[in-house]
Amino acid sequence: MEHRWGMTIDLDRCTGCEACVVACHAENNLPFSTAEQAAKGRTAHWIRIDRYYEGEFPDIKVKYMPVLCQHCDDAPCEPVCPTYATYHNQEGLNVQVYNRCVGTFYCANNCPYTVRYFNWFEPEWPDPLQLQHNPDVEVRPAGVMEKCTFCVQRIKRVKEDAARMGRKVADGEVQPACVQSCPAEAMVFGDLNDPESKVSRLAKSGRSTRLLEDLGTKPKVFYLQKAK
Amino acid sequence: MYLIGEFREKEAAVAAIRMLKANGIGPAFMDLFSEEPVELPRGVLDRPTNMSLAGVCGAILFGVAATAFIWWAQNNYRLPTGGMPVFSFWATGVITYEMTMLGAIVAIFGWFLWESGLLRRRDKLAPVPVVNPGSLCLRVRCDGNAVSQADEAMRRAGAVDVQGRNGS
């Protein structure tokens, strides 16, 4: 049976440390932004931590929510791309094909989670950061849309290794950079088609919710939190 | 042999056309030249046209062709997007509609060019009268005995001037 990749994020464990953000930057050659560009809203964080404050001082509660591409099964970003630069592959991933992207921005406008990022300029890295690039991941040119890929390069490598060794992919073997780096082990990634996998069991638990579920996008990132 | 009669009044031209028809010269041999479109009473110089039919045919043709092309293209490289089916008529129905309209436009324009004779250059040798402001010119093609009959008919109807010209 085909894989169907999904993720759970335990909001009760997330401390908002942003290790996942940094790991994603390193793994996926994300463009570097200066403070000036950040002020203009031009940073790209394929996974970002949204902070929400509840209550008034001194009873403030802060909630951290890591938001990344939800790889929706009924993704609103997909049908509106005129060049098929984003489409749904057989393993349930919402694939972004950089080489086909013409930059119409429609996908980003239609994404209710605002998880799509654009390359406003040719990416530059101050010396010696360009030496740190991941050779498995493309460096995107200006004018192209990008977003979280569930570290598709890692998925591919694991699948190739498993095929070469003549075995199946084990549960927990594929770890995107964010999942790997979380010190609180709040994120779990795996195959939703495998009912025994950790991610499937967590996704079916009573604490599991999804973001903006009523829009009918069928996201595959499940947020675990204490039901209030 | 072409006879060109100049008329100052629309009624005179109508009378002339009627008389010529009575003499056996059909509308196919007559052309009425003017600087503005002239509205003649029904039955005088009717030019039946199939332009509407051509428009509809063109519309249907383009519409069906466009939809068939989309069906083939979507199935040619089956990329699913957003949970939508590979081919859905309603998802691309707008394109069908637009192409239908484009078909109508192209057909109408093409038919116009054909029917008006602008492209076919119908009757290349026929002389084109220079129409004086406010006048109508009736050009009749006839041979032999009919010439004098037609000449007389036009003058009686009220032609200001009748000239004969050979095809040139």
Added chain:
Amino acid sequence: MVNAPGPPSYHQIREDLFRPLSRVSRRYMLVALIAFVVGALGLVAWTFQLRRGMGVTGLQRPVFWGVYIVDFVFWIGLSHAGTLISAILRLTDAAWRKPVTRAAEAITVFALMIGGMFPIIHLGRAWLFYWLLPYPNSRLLWPNFRSPLLWDLTAIVTYVTGSLIYLYLPLIPDVAQLADAHTTPWRRKLYRLLSLGWTGSDREWHALERAMKLMACVILAVAVSVHTVVAWDFAMAIAPMWHSTIFGPYFVAGAIFSGIAALLLAMAIIRKVLGLEAYLTRYHFDRLSKLLLLMSLLWLYFTMAENLTVWYGNETGEMPVFGARTRGPYAPYFWTMIVLNWAIPFVLLGIRRLRSIATASVAAACVVIGMWIERFVIVVPTLANPRLPAASSFYAPTWIEIAITAATFAAMAMLYMVFAKLFPIIAVWEFRPHPQGEE
């Protein structure tokens, strides 16, 4: 206020309407020069944008569509001038439209050409725009016909083709006359070519009138669909306050509204500049003003319906957008829009004593500006207030976007001015002098 002069003589008509074609006044050269400079600046700005990247604009996540899309919708909307006047009034046989049809059709064609540039200008990789066209390619892909952007493409291609033909058809008899009247050899050659050998025979007239009547029907159907499809670029998205069923009719009504305003303004300028007071009389402006007033009220109705429904529904996703529009950072634009689109035209055109050609022009200018702001108020606040509020932001255009926008106005002026020098702006053969009191 209705006061038509005695009909000009045949020779007078031809002299008046052909005269602008032969002279080029100093004022013309000055305006052309200014338009050229503004246009050149816009081209420089675009080149800069192509080389540096879209980052030179004010766009930022989550506002990925800004002034360029506003311009796009604005110009396509303006193009509905010709359709209404030519097609609808032609079909209802309203005689007062006659001096106005060619000017209106010209606005349509040029506005479409300009508007059609913006889907290319706003692209992140504009040099690859042709990937949206269906042709066999090495990517082994056809474009995604499900995308509203492809619907846009087909709609605009159809409309441009239709409008060009619709402009050209009634031009043929005039051009045939000009071919004889003109002494400049290049002009003679041009007119002769364009006239296709028109002789004025009844067969040709029949075919022409038949074609024009059929084209009027088809163009009407196309025009309604074109701006509906442009509206559906927004309505098909699930962004808050875009995903509205009213958008189709709303945009069409707005387009006709802005089109009439542009036409009225263009007519007022042509009348003054070309000295055509005898042909574009107060009667025509009176009619256009009443039409403009009617469309203003219709526009207000749609705007009210849209905003009231959203406010009453109190949906979580939509209320921040509504608040941003009416009370938040975009409130100045929103309320200015209401004043320009409704309040001023209502007063200037609704009160009979105030209605004149001058005040109608002022009202029309207000509407043109107001409708641009309306597009802005529709596009930007929705994007700036996405469903996940942590991603909210603000948008302000940079000089690049402003320069390119200005350049399109200059381009419109230039195209129109060139057109007016090549062809009579009033269709000579269609124009029958307007007797007093005729409907």
